[in-house]
Amino acid sequence: MSYSAELWQSRELVMQFALRDLRLRYKEALMGWGWAILMPVLIVFSGVILRSIIARAGGQHVTLETAAEIAVKAVPWAFFASTIQTATQSLVANRALIGKVYFAREAIPLGAVAGQMVDLVIGMAMALLVLVFAGHIPTWSWLWTLPLLALLVLSTTGVSLLLSCANLFFRDVRYVVGVVMSFGIFATPIYYTPDMVGPTGARLLAWNPLSAVMLGLQRVLVQGSPLLSPQQHQWADGTSSMVWTPWMLSYTLACGVTGLAAGLVLFRRYSAVFAEWS
Amino acid sequence: MRASTAHPQVTFDGVSKKLRKGTAHNSLRDLLPALARGLVARGQAREALRREEFWAVRDVSFHVGAGECLGIIGPNGAGKSTILKLLGRILAPTLGRCEVIGRVGSLIELTAGFHPDLTGRENVYLAGAILGMRRAEVNAKLDTIVEFAGVSAFLDTPTRKYSSGMSARLGFAVAAHLDPEVLLIDEVLSVGDHSFQERAFARIRTMVDAGTPVVVVSHHLKRVAELCTKALVLSHGHVVHAGAPLDCISAYMQVSSGDAPPGRDLVRMLRRGAASSSIESGGQLALAALVQRGEEAAIGIGVRIIEITTGRLAFQQSSLMELAAGTGDGELEVTLDIRMHLQRGLYSAQLYATYPGQADWIGEAEATVVEVASPPRWSGESWLAVSCRSRQSGEALQNQMFALAKEP
Numbered sequence: 011m012s013y014s015a016e017l018w019q020s021r022e023l024v025m026q027f028a029l030r031d032l033r034l035r036y037k038e039a040l041m042g043w044g045w046a047i048l049m050p051v052l053i054v055f056s057g058v059i060l061r062s063i064i065a066r067a068g069g070q071h072v073t074l075e076t077a078a079e080i081a082v083k084a085v086p087w088a089f090f091a092s093t094i095q096t097a098t099q100s101l102v103a104n105r106a107l108i109g110k111v112y113f114a115r116e117a118i119p120l121g122a123v124a125g126q127m128v129d130l131v132i133g134m135a136m137a138l139l140v141l142v143f144a145g146h147i148p149t150w151s152w153l154w155t156l157p158l159l160a161l162l163v164l165s166t167t168g169v170s171l172l173l174s175c176a177n178l179f180f181r182d183v184r185y186v187v188g189v190v191m192s193f194g195i196f197a198t199p200i201y202y203t204p205d206m207v208g209p210t211g212a213r214l215l216a217w218n219p220l221s222a223v224m225l226g227l228q229r230v231l232v233q234g235s236p237l238l239s240p241q242q243h244q245w246a247d248g249t250s251s252m253v254w255t256p257w258m259l260s261y262t263l264a265c266g267v268t269g270l271a272a273g274l275v276l277f278r279r280y281s282a283v284f285a286e287w288s
Numbered sequence: 289m290r291a292s293t294a295h296p297q298v299t300f301d302g303v304s305k306k307l308r309k310g311t312a313h314n315s316l317r318d319l320l321p322a323l324a325r326g327l328v329a330r331g332q333a334r335e336a337l338r339r340e341e342f343w344a345v346r347d348v349s350f351h352v353g354a355g356e357c358l359g360i361i362g363p364n365g366a367g368k369s370t371i372l373k374l375l376g377r378i379l380a381p382t383l384g385r386c387e388v389i390g391r392v393g394s395l396i397e398l399t400a401g402f403h404p405d406l407t408g409r410e411n412v413y414l415a416g417a418i419l420g421m422r423r424a425e426v427n428a429k430l431d432t433i434v435e436f437a438g439v440s441a442f443l444d445t446p447t448r449k450y451s452s453g454m455s456a457r458l459g460f461a462v463a464a465h466l467d468p469e470v471l472l473i474d475e476v477l478s479v480g481d482h483s484f485q486e487r488a489f490a491r492i493r494t495m496v497d498a499g500t501p502v503v504v505v506s507h508h509l510k511r512v513a514e515l516c517t518k519a520l521v522l523s524h525g526h527v528v529h530a531g532a533p534l535d536c537i538s539a540y541m542q543v544s545s546g547d548a549p550p551g552r553d554l555v556r557m558l559r560r561g562a563a564s565s566s567i568e569s570g571g572q573l574a575l576a577a578l579v580q581r582g583e584e585a586a587i588g589i590g591v592r593i594i595e596i597t598t599g600r601l602a603f604q605q606s607s608l609m610e611l612a613a614g615t616g617d618g619e620l621e622v623t624l625d626i627r628m629h630l631q632r633g634l635y636s637a638q639l640y641a642t643y644p645g646q647a648d649w650i651g652e653a654e655a656t657v658v659e660v661a662s663p664p665r666w667s668g669e670s671w672l673a674v675s676c677r678s679r680q681s682g683e684a685l686q687n688q689m690f691a692l693a694k695e696p
Contacts, residue, residue, distance in 0.1 A: 019420070026417035034405055110400040112377040112392075113418050282380040285373065286307065 013278060020114040027121025031096075032128060046129040047136050049092060053084035057201040078137070078144040079232045083200045083224045085133035086162050090220065091191045093126040097170030098187050101178045101284065108284050115281040116274070119174040123167050130159065141231060154230040154237050161262055162223045168269025171277045178287055179280075199224050204253040205243045212243070212253050219265040222258035229254065296390030296469035298352040298375060298501050303384035305345040305370055305525075306337065335383070344370040346525040347384070357502040359512035359533055361540045362522035368505040371522075372396060372474050375503060390501075391420070393468025395492075398459025404448030408439055408458060411447050415462045429465045436487070437461035457484055464491050471495055471502040489515075509537050510597035510634045513659055534566075537596065538657040541636050569664040573626045577639045577653040578619040579611060579678075587611045588644040589622055589676065596634040596657065606642050608676040620678050627673040630660050 036043055057080035062072040097119040101108065104118050134155070142148065177183040195201075198220050204212035215221045229235045240255040337343070345367040352358045360368045373379045374386050376394050401415035412433060416426040426433075434440050437458040439450070447455050473492065489511070496502050496515060506512050512519060512533055519536035521529040529539035567573065579587065590606035611620055624639060640652040664670065 022423055023417040023420075026414045030403055030406065030410075030414055033410065034403065037405065107400055107418070109378065110397040111394065111418055113420065285378045 016114050017116060020117045020120075023113055023117040024120045024124055027117055028124035028128070031122065031125035035125075043132065046132040049088040050081065050085045050133045050137070053088055053195070053200070054081045057084060060201050074140070074144040075232075078141045078146070079228065080201060081137040081140050082134075082227050082231045085130065085137045086159065086223060086227065087195060087198060087200050087220075088133065089126055089130040090162065090166050091194070092129070093123050093166050094169055094173060094187060095184070095191060096126060097122040098173040098177045098184045100170075101174045102181065102184075105178075115284055116171065116277060119170045119277075120167070122174075123163065123170050127163065130163075134159070138231070146232070146234075149234070151230045151234070151237070155227065158223050158226045158230075161259070161266060162220070164270060165219055165223075165262065165266035168266060168271070168273040171273030172269070175273075175277050175280055178284060199228075203228065209245050209249065209251050212251065216258060216261075219262045222262040225254055226259060294389050295354055296501055297354065298350075298358075298389075298470060298503060299385065299387040300348055300350045300371070300375070301385040301387075303345060303348050303371075303374060303381045303386050304343055305367075305374060305379060306341050306382040307344040307370070309340045309342060343525045345374065345381075348520075348522075348525075348527055349384075350520060350527075350530070352501040352503055354499045354501060355496075356518065357496045357504065357516045359516035359519035359536070360503065360505045360522060361507070361509065361512060361519060361536060362528075365524075366522040367525040368522055369474060370525075372472050372503065372505055375472055388470055390469030391466075392470045392472060393419070393463060393466040394472045394474075395460065395463050396472060396474040398463060399447075399455045400459075402447050402455060402459065405446055407446055408434070408443045408450070412458065412462055415459065416466075419463060419466055421466060433458075433461045433465050436465070436491075438484070453481065453484075460488055464488070468495075469500065471500050473502065473504045473506070475506055475508075508597065509540070513537060513634050534657050534659060537634070538636070538655060541596075541655045541657065566659040566661045567628065568662040569632070569660050570627060570629050571660075573628055573637060573656070573658050575624040575626070575637060575639050575653070575656060577622050579622050579641055579651070580619055581611055582613050582643075584613055585643055586613050587650070588642045589624075590640050590642060591624055591626070591637065591674065592640060593626075593635050593637045593672075596636055602630065602635060602670075603672055605674070607644060608674060609678070610644055611678065622676070622678050625675045628658070628660055629664055629671045629673070631670055632660055632663050634659050 035045060041048065054077055058072060058077050061076050061080070065072050065076075100118045100122040101115070108115065108118075138148075138152075173183060173187060177187075197215075198218055199215055204215050204221075204225070207215065226237055230237050235241070237259075238256045241253055242250050243253040244250045348367075348371065350358060360371060362368055370379065372394075374381055375388055376392060376396065377388075401418040402411045403414065406414065409430075412430060413423065413426050417423070421429075434443055437454070437460070439454055439458055442450065442454070447458070450458070471492070492502070493515065502515075504512060504516060516533045518531065519533040520527050520531075521536050521540045529536050575591070579589065581587065587610070588607050589609050589611065590604065591608060592601070593603040594600070595602045608624070609622075611622075622639070626637065628635070634657065636655040636657050638652060638655040640649045642649055
């Protein structure tokens with residue numbers, strides 16, 4: 011049986027692993043489904059505090075608008091960060107199973123991603139509610155959210171496959187991942203936008219594949235500006251440069267597809283020896 | 289995982305599997321040295337063993353086709369489970385070819401897919417998916433599975449509250465309803481209580497009779513004898529014997545009896561009576577051996593019969609006859625005819641030699657395995673009639689009858 015056919019046949023297993031994770035997370039847990047939005051809420055809070063400190067220094071005030079703006083980016087970031095951390099540990103967490111039964115091993119990290127997608131949907135719905143409360147009126151261009159989130163899930167999946175595999179062979183990978191995730195939020199435009207960090211900062215930000223997703227969401231949901239037209243920014247010294255172009259989305263797509271392909275190929279190559287390492 | 293056009297079958301062709309003893313490198317710190325070693329070792333043949341490595345399975349070949357059931361027996365650590373893992377695609381062979389055609393059902397580690405915090409129902413769906421069942425398939429079979437396992441009343445209870453027997457029964461029920469085309473069984477014939485074991489065994493039996501190729505690993509030798517059409521004995525990864533199940537069980541008894549006692553060469557197997565066969569209760573088993581006559585002391589001839597399944601000593605008698613001391617006439621042929629009025633079961637019978645009045649064996653013949661296939665014609669006591677004679681003139685022919693304790 012071909013590799014792709016086997017993966018396709020494992021879709022129900024992916025769903026069952028996702029269901030198991032969700033049930034274990036929410037069953038008999040004090041907060042129940044509240045856990046799904048806890049992490050985004052915390053990220054929004056810290057963002058609002060950060061922004062209000064900056065705003066106060068400039069003599070301005072932070073509004074619900076700021077909170078809403080951060081929320082639509084905090085939810086996708088929370089998805090990315092917790093999926094990567096959960097998926098990284100997923101193979102090690104299921105090593106007893108790997109040593110005893112054969113199934114397409116990809117189902118384990120893919121199940122971890124699928125489980126987190128439920129949280130993403132719940133969190134995103136909450137963020138959109140906050141946005142409406144802040145006075146935004148939903149438009150058709152909000153539908154861009156779906157392809158943007160799909161791009162995010164695609165990129166997350168490739169990285170999840172690679173890291174889950176790496177962590178099985180080298181158990182300290184997860185600590186490295188934890189540290190990278192803690193600082194990664196500052197290298198992604200979540201609390202801020204490229205026009206706040208100067209021309210060099212904006213150029214560096216464009217290299218982060220997640221930037222396009224975050225900025226895209228901000229454009230269609232918060233600013234209401236068209237996704238597919240570029241935006242120039244005039245800096246204080248009089249020069250100007252691009253802070254948004256739709257090509258950034260192509261870059262993210264390219265990274266995502268490459269990552270997923272590399273993830274699937276490497277994962278498959280090494281999965282034959284998983285049972286000996288687990 | 290659906291069957292191709294070929295018939296379901298299992299082929300193991302010169303398979304070897306190398307495993308590591310410890311963990312070689314499990315932290316990033318070890319990555320660079322490991323890579324360096326990998327580069328150096330690149331040209332090395334796969335045959336070579338590096339430090340910490342050993343052959344868990346070495347050059348094993350067999351084929352199991354339709355209607356065949358292969359039993360793999362051997363001491364702990366012989367590589368039995370590794371073979372099942374190779375067949376189940378959990379491990380990949382280092383050398384050789386391992387091919388399984390058909391949808392594989394593994395009755396191995398039945399509860400591996402269960403999570404204790406999930407309910408019985410949730411676990412059935414999870415374990416079913418792990419084994420490759422579709423949701424619709426599980427839906428259709430859920431009632432049958434639950435009924436077979438006998439856990440209907442606890443279907444929505446977390447399995448952590450199940451007894452270990454209940455979990456195992458549910459695990460078996462899921463795996464057994466997969467409708468496999470090839471069946472792998474590892475030591476699961478001892479799950480649950482007696483009545484469940486009988487049902488589980490009957491279910492496996494049905495599959496074997498329906499022509500499903502089966503590979504069984506078990507220490508339950510009686511089950512192997514009942515179920516299998518052929519067997520092989522494994523020791524340290526090597527096949528030491530292959531053939532009929534009873535022959536293999538007999539060979540396994542030799543492997544597992546460990547070091548030869550001193551003076552073993554005093555007794556030499558001449559003829560294995562009723563070699564590896566099945567007799568009715570009351571049927572006759574003949575054992576013959578050549579015994580070296582003692583030069584200074586007399587030698588006593590004894591026989592020991594062990595019920596293999598339980599390891600229980602069924603019968604032992606050390607002084608069936610005495611061979612007087614003497615020189616010159618070399619080996620004597622001793623023949624035992626034993627009428628086995630025993631309960632159904634699998635027995636190993638062994639002729640041995642002692643100095644009269646002493647417990648230590650000074651020699652023993654190979655054990656003969658015999659299956660008593662029918663129950664005694666009357667209920668009640670088991671007994672043996674042993675007639676012992678030596679071919680040499682001058683030795684008395686002895687006929688004795690022994691009653692055995694009633695079976696509990």
